Amino acid sequence: MLGKTAGGLYWMFRYLERSENTARFVAAGQRIALTRSHADDEWTGVLQTTATWDAYRAKHGEVTQDEAVHWMLCDRDNSSSVLRVVEAARNNARLVRTALTREVWESVNESWMILKEALSQRVSERDLPQVLTLVRQRSAHVRGAFAGTMLRNDIYNFARLGTFIERADNTARLVDVKSYVLLPSSQAVGSSLDNVQWETLLRSVSAEGAYRMTYGQDVRARNIAQFLLLDRRMPRSLAFSVGKLVDNFHFLSDSYGTRPPSAAQAQALHDDLLSSGIDEILDRGLHDYIQDVLRGVAAVGSQTEVDYRFYA
């Protein structure tokens, strides 16, 4: 496979993952804002989660729900807006068209056409839930076509690497930002807190039901952190994502007959960061831990680009 093709697949699936996560973050933000008096503060946290806070501030003086939602969904100045990200995913799909099945390509192309239309103008508060649902549905549509029609070879592995690098990064950011917003002091960690806030956090990764199945009605910051970071059964958790990275590096190493540095780095990330218990992590400091995770994930990403010759 061409290095460029591997890179195109990787980025196509990073962008698709990002579009879906961004939509979830907007949904969570809107829900929290509805239940709080200082709604606009909440949007600052959401913008930090999407790593676009600085760019937003450079363009806008103050944070309002209206502007924040527009920024995250439709603004062409925001390279991580859903509109731009879906476009980037589709362009990468065009780049790697020969590696995709017709179903996957058509699904991505149709998603782009539909979302471009839906996000062509400011989304009103009234229409927001439908638009966010549409984004998630389109993502699910592509995922379904991908899971159902693609050969499990190196093409599949590079797509999966992109998906899980992005997901590990996004989930870590979500926990990081929310831990600030929701934990006024370190003593509060572990105590029973404002249920609505925490539920919203779970909701932003579509995991309220799954959490309840695991922990019942006992909503605690510790448990939620444990669930989002370390639970291997939870498909949007950090542990799940990094585990999948390791798996896909294994498949690639087997089929190519060589194990590159990125594979070793992913394994190390997995062993170093996910072997500690949640209490140990909280003692050490959640924020520092997350920063280590983000750095580790980014390093695996850039090493992958080098090892598999994505660029000339």
Next chain:
Amino acid sequence: MPDPLRLTVRHVTAYDYDAPVPWGLQQVRLTPKPHKWQRVHRWSLEVEGGRKEAHFEDQHRNAVDLVSLEPGATALRLICEGEVEVTDTAGIVGPHGGFCPLWLFEKPTARTEAGPACLRLAEAVQAEPRPLFRLHDLSAAVSDAVRYETGVSHVGWTAEDAVTAGHGVCQDQAHAFIACARALGIPARYVSGYLLMEREEQDASHAWAEAWLPDLGWVGFDPANRISPDSRYVRIATGLDYAEAAPVSGARTGTGGERLTVAVEVRAQ
């Protein structure tokens, strides 16, 4: 016909780069053309800091080596060594060979487009009715109009630039001759090569021009020395202008500067 002259040549072209070069390719025209009047007894081209990727003949039947730089190279050395036996034919190379149509040599190139200055030179020799003499006149006129002077001209100069400036090196004089000859309707071409001089160690290779006449075929003219080439001249490559006959031309990546050093030794045996 006088006895042939046996010349030994050693020519080192050295590029030194300020920073490691990630990637580079050079087209190298440094192998003399065997010819009835120019027998090549031995010749070698060695590359340090790079490797030969391919060897081919271009449209002028020049032997060309494509050389790639070793990734991260900080220097490239091209070392030629050989022995050539040249017969003095008073500059006459002979009939046109190969598939390049003669009209190709009548068309000006970007470097040999005759502007007002070149046209004045060409007009000045038009009075001479005998073509061969007209060309000798032209060679002398070019030699007068473009004084030989190193370090004043630029490798990218056109014939018109040189005639306008009034000085230049052998490359500029050859270009001026070619531009004027073509303006007179005479096919002309650029030749790069070596010249045996009193000073055996030289810091550049040589260049001159050839023009085609119906009776004689290609005839050489060296405005720099105001003569036609004799047995002291080794022909390496020909082309419509410098760009097609240059000893080394290429491209590379990397931002650092480079220094080019050329050392030529021509000795008679």
Next chain:
Amino acid sequence: MNAARLARGLLRPGTPVAAGLAAFRHGLALASTLPGCPIVQPLRPHMIEPMRMTSTFDEMWGRGMGQAQSSDCEDAAPGLQVQAARPGRLTQAQTMYEGLRPPYRAFDDWLRAENPARLLKKQREAEEVFRLTGITFNVYGRAEAAERLIPFDIIPRIISGREWARLSRGIEQRVRAINAFLHDIYHRQEIVRAGRIPVEMIARNAAFLPQMIGIEPPGGVYTHIVGIDLVRTGEDEFFVLEDNARTPSGVSYMLENRETMFQMFPELFSRNRVRPVSNYPRNLRRSLAACAPAATAGDPVVAVLTPGLYNSAYYEHSFLADKMGVELVEGHDLRVMDGRVAMRTTTGYKPIDVLYRRVDDDYLDPLNFNPDSGLGVPGIFDIYRAGGITIANAPGTGIADDKAIYSYMPDIVRFYTGEAPILQNVPTWRCNEPAALAYVLDHLPELVVKEVHGSGGYGMLVGPTSSRKEIAAFRDKLLARPGNYIAQPTLALSTVPIFTRAGLAPRHVDLRPYVLVSPEGVTITPGGLTRVALRKGSLVVNSSQGGGTKDTWVLEE
């Protein structure tokens, strides 16, 4: 040639051909017919008859009784309409045409039984299929690099086996002559020595690539892929409008149009014995592999070189790579390595044997051609010269499809094949010849004038449909650089019905069959790309100018 004048800039060679990235390269024009069109070489003005208003040949209904575009009704065909008495059925109003032509009989039976409402729905479905598949082309000169669909019409264009057999013979003859011409032009130039083509036609031609002189391309093939543009004016009257010997595009539409028809009207293919076109990608790959260079080890590795995502024909590039099962590469995926051109894969560099390039000559190799090109591969032409790779089509083939050379094509066919040309040329005035220029200036309102190096239907004058002001403005351009133009009479291009809301309506068409050349022989895919001018009366079929496409059927004999 007068080199002194050349030197003074009076006779400059033509401007270089711009990046031929547009999906299609020329324009068409129409109006009167010239029976037996003689070749104008040298100019024999007395043989060019003045324009006559004659009837247009409809390929479904035969010779019409009047101008197809004379109907007052905007969209309805003169010969066909939806009868009020029997709503929901398409019937023939037996008025203006001689009668249904045989290739269309089975199709007509089917059409009569069809409900127009269902067809309208199918037409929309077809558009949706194309939209979802992303079969688009990019339009240049717009603020945003808009991707547009080329409209598809569901009424097929049908050619009988007998008609096709004759066309094929003519095409094969022409393509063989083109390859022989290219070999000659880059070697001894016997045709020039023989005085059959003036030396200026080569010497002053920007499409002539001196670097190709003396090269023997692997397999002896210059044009691996050729598209011959044909127009029809009557039952047995076909003309070659243009040869495409560089990188003919549009073949993906030929394949997708058929695929779409299969999906929408499978029953049509059990009623009609239509020859398949789906072998094209397999034949293309085989044909390319047969031209592999000597350096090839094992099975030849083929790749398609595209200028990239934003090229107008990117869809086609990826489509062909996909269907051939080969890599789609860009310049930055490739580099010279170990005497070969190699592509960067996830596990290292891998040599390519045959490169089907969709990048113009000038952009192919910054080391040897345009140094500013970021689309090419430095040194690839040197590796080609050293026998390390096959480039398809070979660099420099543009000299064979230049519009000025076109006018010599009948002589070229005779010179290299020793036979009379089977396919006719449209008579062409070369405006660099004073007598021709004078004639053209006197007859601008009835001629089509094209730029020698123009493409995509831009920069041309269609006399009969131009205003006096437009003609006057064009006259100035023509006078300023006559050598830049050729002129042709307007032809009465045949029509084929298209499907509209109001019923069937005749529209002008052309045809581009695709031809593959390898040492094993010449393969012509039975079919091709039919382009149709969707606007009533229009003769411009270019996709960039609002043209559409149709499926093209060649019936079994």
